Amino acid sequence: MLTMQKLGIHTSRLYNIFISHLHGDHCFGLIGLLTTLGMLKRTQPMHIYAQPDLERLLQPLLDYHANDRLYDIIFHPINPRKHAVIFEDRTVSVETIPLKHGVPTCGFLFKETHRVKNEDGTFGYETRKRYAYCSDTQYSEKIVPIIEGVDTLYHESTFLLSHAERSKEVKHSTAADAAKIASLANVGKLILGHYSARVEDHSLFLQEAKPIFENTILAEENDEITL
Numbered sequence: 058m059l060t061m062q063k064l065g066i067h068t069s070r071l072y073n074i075f076i077s078h079l080h081g082d083h084c085f086g087l088i089g090l091l092t093t094l095g096m097l098k099r100t101q102p103m104h105i106y107a108q109p110d111l112e113r114l115l116q117p118l119l120d121y122h123a124n125d126r127l128y129d130i131i132f133h134p135i136n137p138r139k140h141a142v143i144f145e146d147r148t149v150s151v152e153t154i155p156l157k158h159g160v161p162t163c164g165f166l167f168k169e170t171h172r173v174k175n176e177d178g179t180f181g182y183e184t185r186k187r188y189a190y191c192s193d194t195q196y197s198e199k200i201v202p203i204i205e206g207v208d209t210l211y212h213e214s215t216f217l218l219s220h221a222e223r224s225k226e227v228k229h230s231t232a233a234d235a236a237k238i239a240s241l242a243n244v245g246k247l248i249l250g251h252y253s254a255r256v257e258d259h260s261l262f263l264q265e266a267k268p269i270f271e272n273t274i275l276a277e278e279n280d281e282i283t284l
């Protein structure tokens with residue numbers, strides 16, 4: 058939350074939160090964010106898209122820490138095992154991408170849509186930028202048809218080749234795995250992230266990914282990336 062403020066992200070413009078899975082590094086920050094929004098006297102509802110267990114886990118904490126909040130929190134249960142459209146408004150749609158991880162997990166495919174006027178005077182929608190977020194996951198070619206040709210792919214890259222075995226055991230990916238997926242799916246750009254704390258020099262991830270997929274960049278904490 059403090060980081061969001063420092064980066065100039067206006068939480069008043071944050072209406073929807075998408076949670077890929079319930080490992081701590083992907084959801085423990087939520088209670089702090091939701092509590093702080095309560096203290097800031099937010100009134101607009103917040104929508105949270107996650108697998109159903111999140112509501113059960115979060116509700117007691119919300120009752121204790123954020124009971125006097127002025128805004129509603131609306132949970133939208135999603136099935137991480139199924140590829141489906143889970144959100145749509147006039148400018149963006151969001152689809153789940155079933156991933157392969159230790160617990161039920163899905164990535165998200167964001168499609169920017171624009172209303173366009175057809176030649177016959179009717180209106181339709183045209184897809185512009187597409188961004189796929191895939192974390193956490195081990196190597197899975199099953200996602201390729203869903204993310205085929207996206208402009209930008211974020212794919213986790215927890216390990217280096219030297220820990221390829223360990224990577225499989227704990228159901229994460231190496232930088233090379235991420236690059237292979239990017240190449241198979243013919244994406245525009247690959248962003249790596251979710252690095253193991255054991256690897257201090259992140260350029261090593263880039264070194265292992267680039268020979269397989271050239272247009273790869275590293276995501277670092279607080280980076281702002283234009284899609």
Ligand SMILES: [Zn+2]
Pocket residue numbers: 078080158193
């Ligand atoms: Zn995880």
Ligand SMILES: [Zn+2]
Pocket residue numbers: 080082083193251
């Ligand atoms: Zn994680």
